[in-house]
Amino acid sequence: MKKNILTLLLLGISCLMSFSQSVPEIDLSVYNAKISNNPIMPDSNIMVSCTVKNIGDTASLATSLNIYISSDNNLSTTEDEKLNFFIVSALNPNDSVSDSTLIKIPHNITKGNWYIILYIHPTSQDKDMTNNTIVIPITYTQIINKDLFNENLNLSIYPNPVKDKLFINTNIDKSTEYSIYSIDGKLINKSQINDKVIDMEYLYNGIYFINISNDSKKLNSTIKVVKE
Structure with missing residues (x-):
């Protein structure tokens, strides 16, 4: 009789342990x-x-x-x-x-x-x-000249949302580059800016991030753009 009770107790403990181990968890x-x-x-x-x-x-x-x-x-x-x-x-x-x-x-x-x-x-x-x-x-790594850095804050683009051409409303030169990133961080295109215009006509509608940089002007800014 005692042996049967002990067997049942061990079986119950084993079932409880099995149940606790099988509880679904998030990770x-x-x-x-x-x-x-x-x-x-x-x-x-x-x-x-x-x-x-x-x-x-x-x-x-x-x-x-x-x-x-x-x-x-x-x-x-x-x-x-x-x-x-x-x-x-x-x-x-x-x-x-x-x-x-x-x-x-x-x-x-x-x-x-x-x-x-x-x-x-x-x-x-x-x-x-x-x-x-x-x-x-x-x-x-750089100590930023305050006057130059304030120019970065004035960087603007238009129109936004954009359908085809994106225009840059700031002083840039031919060494200024742009990079277009998708919303998941993938680089889509990287090139130099010509005539303060970035072509976005070939892109699907959605949200993009455009990074504009120029080392000589200490310009480095990323702007969220909606393509329609």
């Missing part, structure tokens, strides 16, 4: 993080993109991915400055989503090495917290 992982510009400059806009995947075995709820700048590669959500965020939609197991957003580098950073840190806000069901963060090293 959000961030990877393939990119930035449009490096080195960076104070007060400049740069594009950040990444992919988030649910490698768990149950669906996740929508959450946020926060973007910080830090003087070291260890995130402190209380001390490091939060630059922007975007919403990560609910994901089924093995589903992923890619997104991009602009961040503005703080005006008071000092010369040296910095880090852009992407951090998925964890959920209580996330089984692995070690893959929720990814770090992108960046460098600020």
